[in-house]
Amino acid sequence: MNISIILAHPDKASFNHAIAATVVKQIESNGHAVSFHDLYAENFDPLLVCGEIPKHAVLPESVKSHCEEIRQADGIVVIHPNWWGQPPAVLKGWIDRVIRPGIAYEFLEGDSGEGVPRGLLKAQVAVVFNTSNTTPERERQVFGDPLETIWRNCVFGLCGVGEFHRRTFGMVVTSTESERKAWLEEARSLLDGIFPKTASSDLPARQ
Numbered sequence: 001m002n003i004s005i006i007l008a009h010p011d012k013a014s015f016n017h018a019i020a021a022t023v024v025k026q027i028e029s030n031g032h033a034v035s036f037h038d039l040y041a042e043n044f045d046p047l048l049v050c051g052e053i054p055k056h057a058v059l060p061e062s063v064k065s066h067c068e069e070i071r072q073a074d075g076i077v078v079i080h081p082n083w084w085g086q087p088p089a090v091l092k093g094w095i096d097r098v099i100r101p102g103i104a105y106e107f108l109e110g111d112s113g114e115g116v117p118r119g120l121l122k123a124q125v126a127v128v129f130n131t132s133n134t135t136p137e138r139e140r141q142v143f144g145d146p147l148e149t150i151w152r153n154c155v156f157g158l159c160g161v162g163e164f165h166r167r168t169f170g171m172v173v174t175s176t177e178s179e180r181k182a183w184l185e186e187a188r189s190l191l192d193g194i195f196p197k198t199a200s201s202d203l204p205a206r207q
Contacts, residue, residue, distance in 0.1 A: 001032045001033070001074035001075055001195060001198075002032070002033045002035065002072055002073050002074050002075075003027050003032050003033065003034050003035070003073065003074065003075045003076070003077060003195060004035045004037075004069050004070055004073035004075070004076050004077070004123075005020065005023055005024060005027070005034060005035065005036045005037070005076075005077045005078075005079070006037050006039065006076070006077070006078045006079070006091070006094065007020040007036070007037065007038045007039065007040075007079045007080070008039045008040065008078075008079070008080040008081075008087060008088045008090050008091035008094070009040065009079070009080060009081055009088070010040045010088075012041075014081075014131075015131055015169070015172050015175075015180060015183075016079055016080065016081055016129075016131055017038075018180070018184060019079050019129050019131075019169075019183075019184065019187055020036070020038070020079050022184045022187050022188055023077055023079065023129070023187065023191060024036050026187075026188045026191045026192060026195075027077075027191060027195050029201065030191075030192065030195055030196060030197045030198065030201050031197055031198030031199075031200045031201025032075075032195055032198065035069045035073070037066070039090045039091060039094055040090060042062075044062075044090055044093070044094060045062075045093070046089055046090045046091075046092065046093015046094065046096070046097070047093060048093065048096040048097050052097060052100075055100075055101040055102045056102070063097050063098065066094070066097075066098045067098050067100065067103045070098055070099070070103065070104065070121070070123075071103050071104075071120075071121070071122065072122060073121075073122065073123045074122060074123055074124065074125075075123055075124070075125045075126070075127070075194070075195060076121075076123050076125075076126045076127070076156075076161070077126070077127045077128075077129070077191075078091070078126070078127070078128045078129070078151070079128075079129045079130075080128075080129075080130060080131075081130065081131045081132070082130050082131065082132040082134070082139075082147055082168070082170075085143050085146040085147060086146065086147070086150070087147070087150070095155060099155060099159060101117075102120075103120065104119070104120055104121050104159040105117040105118060105119050105120055105121075105158060105159050105160070106118055106120055117158060118160070119157075119158060119159040119160020119161065120159065120160060121156075121159045121160050121161055123161050124161065124162055124163055125161065125162075125163040125164070125165070125194055126151070126156040126161045126163070126164050126165070127164075127165045127166070127167075127190070127191070127194060128147075128151045128164075128165070128166040128167075129166075129167055129168075129169070129187060130147055130166070130167070130168040130169070131168070131169050131170060131172045132168050132169070132170035132171065132172065133170060133171050133172055133173045133174075134170065134171070135170070135171065136168070136170070139168075147166075147168075148166060151164070151166060152164050152166070165190065165194065167186070167187065167190060169183045169187075
């Protein structure tokens with residue numbers, strides 16, 4: 001399987017980066033092909049300009065590359081912190097520029113854009129890992145957990161991805177080293193079940 005992994009956190013010492021390293025290692029060790037993008041490290045430009053909005057717009061090569069990867073992905077993993085109940089701006093811009101008509105969804109013939117689009121993504125499963133400094137109870141009761149709605153319904157559900165998993169780790173700011181190790185093991189175990197070992201991953205290495 002081709003798995004696309006997207007990370008959005010500016011601090012390389014963050015727990016988000018630790019999650020990303022675990023994700024990449026586990027999926028690769030299970031024999032899957034990985035396309036990994038650290039959006040901050042790549043200086044991904046989040047600004048969607050007017051000329052990119054039309055379905056058949058000519059896209060910059062960097063955006064075109066992201067679009068083709070996400071189109072071909074069999075699975076998608078996204079890692080980011082919960083900032084104000086939203087993804088970081090660089091990731092929101094990635095959604096705006098990459099999860100686009102003709103790539104991730106389309107409107108049916110005769111639909112001028114007011115209807116429900118049809119998802120086009122090849123991926124059948126998506127996983128989102130979040131970090132938070134808010135208790136789960138407060139997140140649900142006070143804020144309504146907007147990230148769940150954004151990723152499950154507004155992005156992956158709309159784009160035709162049928163299987164969705166999300167795990168939030170927190171509270172990170174007061175967490176201990178043993179808690180963080182346990183969270184990484186939980187992430188590894190979750191991915192091991194979603195993207196299990198391929199037959200080729202069990203073959204001995206060439207001498």
